[in-house]
Amino acid sequence: MVRQLINKYSGPDAVRDSLVRGLLEFEIKFVLEPKKPSEVAIVLSGITALKQAVKDKRSGFINTLIAGPNIVANPLDEPLLLSNEVDSVLVPSLWVKDLWVSLCPPIAAKIKVWPSGVEVQQASTRNGLPIIYNKFLDDDLLKTIKSEVGNCRVFTYGKFKRQDYINALQDAPYVIYLSKSESQGLALQEAWAHDVPTFVNRSNFWQSGELSWEAPQINCPYVTPELGEIFDNPVDIPIMVKGIASLHPKEYCDQELSDRASAKKLLEIIKNTHVQNS
Numbered sequence: 001m002v003r004q005l006i007n008k009y010s011g012p013d014a015v016r017d018s019l020v021r022g023l024l025e026f027e028i029k030f031v032l033e034p035k036k037p038s039e040v041a042i043v044l045s046g047i048t049a050l051k052q053a054v055k056d057k058r059s060g061f062i063n064t065l066i067a068g069p070n071i072v073a074n075p076l077d078e079p080l081l082l083s084n085e086v087d088s089v090l091v092p093s094l095w096v097k098d099l100w101v102s103l104c105p106p107i108a109a110k111i112k113v114w115p116s117g118v119e120v121q122q123a124s125t126r127n128g129l130p131i132i133y134n135k136f137l138d139d140d141l142l143k144t145i146k147s148e149v150g151n152c153r154v155f156t157y158g159k160f161k162r163q164d165y166i167n168a169l170q171d172a173p174y175v176i177y178l179s180k181s182e183s184q185g186l187a188l189q190e191a192w193a194h195d196v197p198t199f200v201n202r203s204n205f206w207q208s209g210e211l212s213w214e215a216p217q218i219n220c221p222y223v224t225p226e227l228g229e230i231f232d233n234p235v236d237i238p239i240m241v242k243g244i245a246s247l248h249p250k251e252y253c254d255q256e257l258s259d260r261a262s263a264k265k266l267l268e269i270i271k272n273t274h275v276q277n278s
Contacts, residue, residue: 012045012070014186015116019044022117022263037061040270045070050080057085064274066090069114069183073208075104082107088273090114090266092184093222095206095215103211112269115184115222117262121169123195123250128171129153130241133187136178136201145176145234152176169194174228174244176237179219181206188220188227189257195250198228199240226252 023030034041041062043050050071056062068090072078081089082104089110091097101108130149134142135157146152153172155165165187169175175191177200182188191198203219206212217223223230227249229240255261 011186015070016044018117018119018259018262019266021119022259022261022266025260026263026267028263028267038063040064040066040274042066042266042270043071044068047071047078047080050078050086054080054083054085064270066270066273069116074211075100075107081110086110087276088112088269090269092116093182095213095218095221096183098215099206099211099213102213112273114266114269115257115262116186117257117259118186118189118193118253120254120258120260121190121193121250123248124169124173125171126173126196126244128168128173131155131165131168131172131175131191131196133157133165133175133177133179133191135187136180138178141178141201141234145178145237148234148237149176166190169196172196174199174241177201177220179203181218182220185220185222188223189253192227192249192253192257195248197244197247197249198223199237200228200230202230202232222257224252 038061041053043053050067053062053065057065064087065085066088067081067086069092071081075081080086087110089107090112091100092115094113097111097113100111130152132142132145132149132152132154134154137157153168169191175196175198177188177198180203188198200220200223204216205214206218217230220230228247231237231240
C-alpha cells in the first residue's frame with residue numbers, strides 16, 4: 001500500500017517480485033507473509049520481520065530460517081543475524097560478502113551470495129538512442145560523456161520512472177552506466193536482459209559513514225566480457241561502442257541472472273541449509 005501511495009519501486013520490491021516470479025516458474029508453493037508455522041522461512045527485508053521470525057523459530061514454528069539480502073546495510077546493525085536461529089544470511093554479491101566477513105567474522109559460515117534476478121525480455125532493436133544511467137551524480141563527468149556519446153537519453157537516479165527506463169531499453173544500442181558502488185546492480189541486469197551492452201566507469205571503492213571497502217568492479221560486480229566493458233577515461237567510450245555488434249548479453253543474463261536462474265540458486269541454498277538442520 002505504501003509503495004502505491006508514493007509511486008516508488010524500491011530494490012526490496014524488485015527482489016521480492018523476482019523471487020515470486022521465479023518460484024512460480026518452478027511451480028513451488030509459497031506464502032507471502034505467512035501467519036502459520038513454516039518449514040522454511042525467508043525474510044528478505046525488514047528488521048521487524050526478522051525479529052518475529054526468530055521468535056517463531058524459538059517457538060518451534062519454523063525449521064529453517066534464511067535472512068536477507070535487504071535486512072541491513074552491514075551485519076553490525078543487527079545482532080540477530082548472529083543468533084543460532086538464523087541459519088543462512090543472503091548477500092547480493094561477493095564484495096558485500098567479503099565486507100561483511102571482515103566486519104563480523106563469526107557470521108562467515110552463514111553468508112551465501114545470492115543475486116536477485118530480472119524478467120526475461122525481448123532483445124532491443126538497437127535502433128534508438130543510447131542511454132546514460134547517471135547514478136554517479138557528477139555534472140562534469142556527465143557533461144564530458146555526453147560530448148563523447150552525442151545524442152542520447154539521460155536517466156538521473158531518483159528522477160525518473162522505472163518503466164520509462166525499461167521502455168528506453170527496448171531500442172537502446174548501449175548503456176553508459178555511471179555509479180560509485182552497487183551491491184548488485186539491477187538496472188545493469190535490466191539492460192542485459194534487453195540484450196543491451198553496458199559500459200561502466202571504473203570504481204573500486206565504497207564508503208558509508210566511517211566504513212569503507214575496496215574491491216574490483218565495486219559498481220558492477222556481475223559484469224563480464226559478454227556483458228560490456230569498464231572504462232577509465234570517457235574518451236575510450238567511442239572505441240568501445242564500435243564493438244557492440246559482438247556483444248549480446250541477453251543469453252548470459254537469461255541463463256545466469258534471470259528470475260528463473262535466481263530462484264534456482266536460492267532453492268539450492270534452501271536445500272543445503274535445510275539438510276544441515278535435519
